[in-house]
Structure formats: structure tokens, C-alpha cells
Amino acid sequence: ALAIRIKLRGEEDLDTARSLHNMGSLLNAMGDYAAARPLYEQAFSIRKKVRGAAHLDTSNSLNGLGSLLYAMRDATAARPFLDQALEIRRKVLGDEHPVTARSFGNLGIVLDSLGDYAAAEPLVRRGLEINRRNMELTFSAQAEREQLRMVKSLRRSLDHYLSLTPRAGGNGDRAYREMLVWKGAVFAQQREQRLAWSRPELAKQFVELQNVSSRLATLAFAV
Numbered sequence: 001a002l003a004i005r006i007k008l009r010g011e012e013d014l015d016t017a018r019s020l021h022n023m024g025s026l027l028n029a030m031g032d033y034a035a036a037r038p039l040y041e042q043a044f045s046i047r048k049k050v051r052g053a054a055h056l057d058t059s060n061s062l063n064g065l066g067s068l069l070y071a072m073r074d075a076t077a078a079r080p081f082l083d084q085a086l087e088i089r090r091k092v093l094g095d096e097h098p099v100t101a102r103s104f105g106n107l108g109i110v111l112d113s114l115g116d117y118a119a120a121e122p123l124v125r126r127g128l129e130i131n132r133r134n135m136e137l138t139f140s141a142q143a144e145r146e147q148l149r150m151v152k153s154l155r156r157s158l159d160h161y162l163s164l165t166p167r168a169g170g171n172g173d174r175a176y177r178e179m180l181v182w183k184g185a186v187f188a189q190q191r192e193q194r195l196a197w198s199r200p201e202l203a204k205q206f207v208e209l210q211n212v213s214s215r216l217a218t219l220a221f222a223v
Contacts, residue, residue, distance in 0.1 A: 001022075002023055018043070024039035024064060028068050054092075055092075056093070058088065062081045063085040066079070066081030066110070067082075069081065082107045086104065090103075095126075096130055097130075105157050108120045108127065121161075135154060
């Protein structure tokens, strides 16, 4: 795919940049960091030149480079890339978007590894709170199996927060409450649904709520 795009589009085209980034991500996942880095850097150079320094595509390259450097055990070098990626995503997507939540979490992980627990804790907590709100938003439009799958996919942000809190001298009560909220999230939603369906006067409103929630969830997760 990369070879075809370079031939048809040229070496400075956005489609070529996408293939370069994808190939870099594959090599990163395979642990071939030395081969992944120049591909990420080339994709970043193209995107920055064509899209500009503050575009979402550019932030994706910054995030990729930061994640790669962290995997290479160079957290100090990774930090400015992840800082920039978060800044762009907050401006473009806002503070409540799932992609922004991942950026908060990624930067928190790097600061945690650098021993800056006090700076890492609010970032990890912020990512966790965004994930929880988006989870609650989408639950109204999901079946129980989908709800359980989503809880599992987002669990890593909770696990990191719980492990980081004592090192950051954080509030144990707050951590405990977060754990309880996540633990009972699916049960609470299923109980509300059963209650609504058991009362005919609420059923129509509940269907309308599900439809609106579904549209909001689609907007929230759209990049």
C-alpha cells in the first residue's frame, strides 16, 4: 500500500503519510523501534507541512512518536511530543472527547514513569473521568454485552489511577469511590432499564432517551 501511494501520490501526500504512520505503528507493535521511528518522523513531517502544526493529523503523529519513545524507554524525550499532542487535541476535540482522554492518560503514564507522581495524578484522573462520563453516555444505547465490553476496554485507565494514587499521596476515598462506580456501572444501568420497561408510562420516554443518547454517543466518539 505504501509503495503504491508513493508511486501514485508522491512522497509528500497525506495518503502516503497515513501509510507511513500505519507501517510505523505495525513495526512499533512488533518491537522493531529502530525501523518504526523514521517512518513516524516522515509521516509527521508531511502532516506538519501539509496540515499545519495544530491539526489533528499532526497530533496523531506526535502521539505516535511520543508512544514510540516511551516504548524505547526514553520517557524524557517522549514527554514534549505527548504534551503537544494533548494540547492540539484539547483545542480541536475539546476536553470531553475519548481521544483527548487517551492523551491525558498517555502523558500521565510518562510522568508517572519519570517519578513526577504529583503531576501525573490529575492527568490520569482527568482521563478516567472523561472515560467514565462517555461510558455512561453510551450505556443508554447499548445492550448489556456491549456495556460489559466497553467497561473492560476502558478498565486500564482505572487500574492506572488506582495504582498511581498512593504514590501521589492522593485521596484514598476518591479512589475507592471511582472503583465502586465502575464496578456497579453496568448493574445500575440494567436496573434502570428494567424499571423503565416495567412501567408503561415510562416506556415511550425511555425509547426516546435511548435514541437521543445514541445520537449523542455517535457525536462524542466521532473524530
